Amino acid sequence: SALPTSSIAESESQLRSWQSEIGGEYEVEGETVKLRAVDMVASVIVFFNIILYFVQGFDYIIMIPIIVLSLAVLIYGLLLSLEQRRREVAVNRVMGASSAGLSKMVLAEMGVFSVTAWLAGYLLAIAAIPFVLSATGFMEFRFDDMRPPPMLSTKAMLGTMVVTVGIALLFGRARTKAFLETEISEGVAKVATKTEPKYWLHWIVFGLGLIALTDSVMEEWKMFADYNSGKGIITNAFADGLLAVFGPFLLWIGGALVLSRLGSRGPELMQYLFGRTPLLKDVKRGLSGSGSAEGVGRLALIIVLTLSIVTMAAVQGYTGTVVDEKTADQAVGADLKVVFASPVTESQAISMVTTAWDSGDSSHSATVSAATVLQYYATLTDDEFVGASVWIVTDEALDMLHWTAQALPGDDLNAAKADLRRNGTFTHGDEARWSLDVSTGDSYSFALVNFFSGETTNMTLEDVGNHNWVPGMDLSGAANAILIGEETARAWAGPLVPADNQILSTIWFFDLGQDAYDDDGEHLRDLSVQLSTDSSVASVQDWSSAHRDVEKNGGLIYGTPGLLSLQFVVSALAAVASSFVFLSLVLSQRRKELSILQAIGGSPSQVMRLVLFEILSITIVSMALGGLLGIGISYSFNGLFNLFGLIFQVFGGSASLINRDLVWPFAELLQVGGILLLAVLVALVVTTRKAIGADLATVLKGE
Numbered sequence: 001s002a003l004p005t006s007s008i009a010e011s012e013s014q015l016r017s018w019q020s021e022i023g024g025e026y027e028v029e030g031e032t033v034k035l036r037a038v039d040m041v042a043s044v045i046v047f048f049n050i051i052l053y054f055v056q057g058f059d060y061i062i063m064i065p066i067i068v069l070s071l072a073v074l075i076y077g078l079l080l081s082l083e084q085r086r087r088e089v090a091v092n093r094v095m096g097a098s099s100a101g102l103s104k105m106v107l108a109e110m111g112v113f114s115v116t117a118w119l120a121g122y123l124l125a126i127a128a129i130p131f132v133l134s135a136t137g138f139m140e141f142r143f144d145d146m147r148p149p150p151m152l153s154t155k156a157m158l159g160t161m162v163v164t165v166g167i168a169l170l171f172g173r174a175r176t177k178a179f180l181e182t183e184i185s186e187g188v189a190k191v192a193t194k195t196e197p198k199y200w201l202h203w204i205v206f207g208l209g210l211i212a213l214t215d216s217v218m219e220e221w222k223m224f225a226d227y228n229s230g231k232g233i234i235t236n237a238f239a240d241g242l243l244a245v246f247g248p249f250l251l252w253i254g255g256a257l258v259l260s261r262l263g264s265r266g267p268e269l270m271q272y273l274f275g276r277t278p279l280l281k282d283v284k285r286g287l288s289g290s291g292s293a294e295g296v297g298r299l300a301l302i303i304v305l306t307l308s309i310v311t312m313a314a315v316q317g318y319t320g321t322v323v324d325e326k327t328a329d330q331a332v333g334a335d336l337k338v339v340f341a342s343p344v345t346e347s348q349a350i351s352m353v354t355t356a357w358d359s360g361d362s363s364h365s366a367t368v369s370a371a372t373v374l375q376y377y378a379t380l381t382d383d384e385f386v387g388a389s390v391w392i393v394t395d396e397a398l399d400m401l402h403w404t405a406q407a408l409p410g411d412d413l414n415a416a417k418a419d420l421r422r423n424g425t426f427t428h429g430d431e432a433r434w435s436l437d438v439s440t441g442d443s444y445s446f447a448l449v450n451f452f453s454g455e456t457t458n459m460t461l462e463d464v465g466n467h468n469w470v471p472g473m474d475l476s477g478a479a480n481a482i483l484i485g486e487e488t489a490r491a492w493a494g495p496l497v498p499a500d501n502q503i504l505s506t507i508w509f510f511d512l513g514q515d516a517y518d519d520d521g522e523h524l525r526d527l528s529v530q531l532s533t534d535s536s537v538a539s540v541q542d543w544s545s546a547h548r549d550v551e552k553n554g555g556l557i558y559g560t561p562g563l564l565s566l567q568f569v570v571s572a573l574a575a576v577a578s579s580f581v582f583l584s585l586v587l588s589q590r591r592k593e594l595s596i597l598q599a600i601g602g603s604p605s606q607v608m609r610l611v612l613f614e615i616l617s618i619t620i621v622s623m624a625l626g627g628l629l630g631i632g633i634s635y636s637f638n639g640l641f642n643l644f645g646l647i648f649q650v651f652g653g654s655a656s657l658i659n660r661d662l663v664w665p666f667a668e669l670l671q672v673g674g675i676l677l678l679a680v681l682v683a684l685v686v687t688t689r690k691a692i693g694a695d696l697a698t699v700l701k702g703e
Contacts, residue, residue: 132562138317206254212247263622306575311630329402333472409465
């Protein structure tokens with residue numbers, strides 16, 4: 001029978017069964033033969049188990065924010081909705097309802113609604129699993145035949161239901177008990193006893209998060225490299241480790257609690273800025289006496305929480321996608337890398353690739369260009385026993401290879417290329433730096449060795465910095481080499497460096513234009529297969545296949561892009577939906593206040609402008625603060641992503657160590673912000689118009 005692949009436990013059970021069945025003593029031609037079965041797959045399964053534990057741990061960690069957000073929306077939604085029933089409970093008590101009967105009524109309603117909501121959420125989660133597992137990048141999905149069936153253990157499912165429904169019932173019971181303990185007159189008058197939050201605790205949590213953020217930024221940014229030897233402000237390894245793990249969550253929770261208070265004071269800020277303008281001149285008195293900021297303080301907190309998660313998920317998601325692309329760039333170097341069995345010229349290499357392309361299914365003719373990196377050897381002039389490989393990066397290679405700023409010295413890629421093109425410059429790899437004892441900014445005299453004649457040619461070169469890799473070339477080789485440009489090579493070696501059309505090399509890189517990436521790179525993959533069948537070709541790598549390998553085996557893998565996409569979508573929808581619902585509930589509670597404003601002479605347009613200004617001020621300020629907090633937690637979380645990304649790369653067999661330079665997708669974030677503002681505006685207009693159009697006498701009597 002075949003080895004089951006539905007679960008690791010079933011595979012291990014089947015292997016043990018085969019091992020016991022095969023092992024034992026057998027009679028063969030009158031002799032006893034002992035067989036001992038050895039499970040060669042067990043070590044592989046153990047390896048996969050280790051990877052699975054890392055993946056599960058990482059996935060649990062990055063899902064903590066969305067879990068906390070879900071609980072916050074649940075709790076605050078319950079508080080707002082139950083608060084509206086305070087008067088109803090008091091009226092029922094006046095009419096003779098018992099405390100036990102009222103409690104059962106509220107809890108029964110909460111139980112039905114919470115179970116129904118949990119079931120709907122469960123079905124939505126099952127429907128979302130294929131999208132999460134099919135994510136190849138942030139908000140990028142590729143569906144294929146390898147679709148594992150969605151599975152969820154009974155314990156996890158029941159646990160989620162118990163937690164969700166249990167929280168709803170506990171809060172419902174506690175709030176109903178508080179209502180029943182309230183005096184009937186207070187309940188009818190809608191008087192609520194308020195407990196002052198522990199603001200000092202909020203500031204402590206926020207302060208610890210800021211310390212963790214500062215430490216993380218100082219460890220990553222080059223401008224702080226000289227401070228504490230690049231270790232940040234926390235030099236103790238244990239304390240630094242604790243802050244690295246818990247710091248992002250302290251920053252997020254504490255920052256949301258503190259900044260939401262600032263968000264709820266948005267009307268005061270906007271009134272200070274626009275109070276003298278005609279926009280607010282006739283409603284300024286109404287703004288001064290309004291309690292709106294207090295009433296929607298929870299809305300400000302939800303907006304800060306959701307927008308910060310949206311920002312973090314988008315930044316880390318797009319950053320992970322770019323890291324995968326850079327990893328493929330580093331591995332292949334160009335659209336196509338071909339290693340020939342024997343050296344060929346540029347024209348011969350282009351001819352072979354063009355012929356293979358034309359024999360494929362593409363309807364477009366490719367414009368093929370090629371480049372290579374020449375390899376020589378040089379020693380220090382004053383010490384012939386100390387030397388390093390010299391890689392000549394031709395002008396075509398500088399233009400065509402997929403360079404990134406991390407590959408060459410400095411942060412400006414164009415400036416680094418310009419330095420390498422200049423005559424008399426070189427860059428060093430990490431190992432070459434120590435073997436040659438060179439440092440950036442100094443000049444050194446090298447002797448280029450001609451292996452054919454044994455002669456050497458001397459030249460003084462300026463060290464312009466440290467390179468990390470050359471796209472498509474061996475990483476260890478790049479670490480032990482120095483790079484020079486074509487102009488430097490021709491001035492140094494002269495006729496030893498052949499003309500462009502006479503260069504012979506076994507390694508050639510090719511640019512095929514954008515047409516090669518049509519149909520999701522299928523033409524490029526077909527070309528790679530076609531060339532691999534040629535006897536004159538030793539190996540072929542194409543960018544599309546390398547990128548797919550990286551998506552599976554390198555960087556943030558095993559559903560992480562899908563989880564970040566899920567966080568982005570869920571947080572954005574939570575921001576829009578909760579804003580609409582919370583505003584509807586809050587403004588319904590303010591119907592009496594709005595009616596009083598109309599009764600003392602306020603026109604409907606003035607009341608509408610008053611409400612719009614207050615709520616939009618809170619929303620806009622809270623959105624800005626949420627985005628700012630999201631930027632902070634993106635930097636704070638980056639160390640965690642770097643750590644797990646490195647672990648996954650090592651276990652996945654990838655040698656690429658691309659730094660996670662954060663990418664800022666401002667367009668997508670502005671789109672989410674625009675949709676949120678639109679939802680808030682719609683909720684405001686609908687609810688306020690309904691309140692303004694109500695009968696004043698009925699509203700003022702509280703009916």
